[in-house]
Amino acid sequence: MTDGSGRSVEITRLALGRYEAVNPRGGTLRFGSGGDSDEFSPVELLLTAIAGCTAADVDYITVKRAEPTTFRVQVRGDKVRDETGNRMEDLAVTIEIAFPEGEAGDAAREVLPSAVERSHDRLCTVSRTVERGTPVSVEVV
Structure with missing residues (x-):
């Protein structure tokens, strides 16, 4: 590449x-x-990557309007072990963001839903890769 x-x-x-x-x-x-x-753990790093990618996308879009007063992103999921192998299921991202009162905060709150949607649907490389189920090749050298 x-x-x-x-x-x-x-x-x-x-x-x-x-x-x-x-x-x-x-x-x-x-x-x-x-x-x-x-x-x-590696699974916690995966969850961190999903939350971090979403957080960065939303942050870069909303901070152009106002600095957040609260900014937390949580991701959780269930580890499954069955006959097909180990994996994570039911991954869910929860975003808690608050902005100050006033015109700038109003503008940030207004753009927040579209920022989250853009991150999920187009921008976040990590969650989009997970959702697509991109194959991973492994090679021993």
Whole structure:
């Protein structure tokens, strides 16, 4: 992919069940099996990516009108283990955003529903990829 559309991270094992992801810009994120309170599990990272993508989309659209006074995005789902394998089902994003009183806050509140819709229907690469069910190939080298 030479058109700039490629994205990647590299994962390095630190210890049993503990890993570090490094992005091309040098940013790092440590994660693990979820056994420690200071680490996210891979499923929690998936949920974080869904919520984070939605949050960023909505934030960039609404903040042009007003700075939020409250901004929380939660995502939840159910982990299923059955004969077809493990997966997440019933993923749901809940957005709680408040804006100050006044003309700017009114403008932000007015655009909020369309910002959420645009994120879900077109902008959020993460949730749109999950919803489409994009295949993942795995290769051992």
